[in-house]
Amino acid sequence: MTEKAQRSRGSQTRAAILAAARARFAADGYEKATIRAIAADAHIDPSMVMRYYGNKEQLFAAAVDIDLELPDLAAVPADELPQVVVRHFLQRWEGDAADDALLLLLRSAVTNQKAAEHMRSIFMKQVSPAFGAALDDREAAERAALVSCQLLGLALGRYLLAIPAVTSQPVDTLVDRYAPAILAVLER
Amino acid sequence: MTEKAQRSRGSQTRAAILAAARARFAADGYEKATIRAIAADAHIDPSMVMRYYGNKEQLFAAAVDIDLELPDLAAVPADELPQVVVRHFLQRWEGDAADDALLLLLRSAVTNQKAAEHMRSIFMKQVSPAFGAALDDREAAERAALVSCQLLGLALGRYLLAIPAVTSQPVDTLVDRYAPAILAVLER
DNA sequence: GTCTATAATTCGATAGAC
């Protein structure tokens, strides 16, 4: 076998581990997800996980490296901003809720301090600046934080807790009903 | 020692275990909280926990037996309802966030199916009827569910994730800013 | 009622053969 082929298979294994890790962390959270289960999902040996990622913590760090891909909120007309934001996240989660890094992170951040720290970091580096640019307001950070609470609460009820009266509502209905609430927090 | 004295000490131990269990489940969630740690907090032997509560699952069930103590929302003037609800939960959590059964349950429900089921049950038996009586609306359950999402999201951001821009806001400010969002979801 | 001792698993992590 050539070195090139080995490197290729190695990177494939590496990617398979990461995909399996994302699925497990998303389904079980940090403490409950085991390296053994992740390895089994990836059809490789548990020791390979250690070889590629060192330890469980570093594997988790690799799995939650996330970009919210927020649109340029400053370019969105102010009166459409709530709908745009709510729909952005819902569409993202609706595609594959079990594989989204934000839900993955949320499931772990509730009991794991490092994950919680990562979550706070995402808010400060991505959410807060995006709304800051759109709001032009001295209290933008505080209001953006409350918007984040509402969006995370929606994810919580729909995807993690699966409250029937939330999961039963179509995306369009959710946007119609939730966007005004986002607006209410944003406007003074 | 008399039988009566033994029963008394027994019930004290039982209560001590439950208190320690609530604190541990609240701080760590179901999977991370261990019977050993709970026993250590209660200054008793781990086997006593098993003796009194059978197993970890039953102990958890005893710890999360909760009454939201929601006020009679039908008696609250409609335009004050959002403020009353937001303040009710904030005051409850602000008192002792680490010992509140709802936060305890939330921390576990994210990764534990039984806890999630319990959470859904609380919504359907306590939250939904309370709002149903106040709203008198065919879509009351759906709107009440979204309000629950908002409130749980607030708890998430303030107490579990501890987002700085949320923890920094006084209760009164939170009520002022969040109540309009609740109202926006409630009114058609 | 309380505790010691331990069974039976399961976990993360390591060492080393191939």
Next chain:
DNA sequence: GTCTATCGAATTATAGAC
């Protein structure tokens, strides 16, 4: 690069002495 074998620690749970 991959796997076998295993260590050491931690967990839930049980059995039985006092």
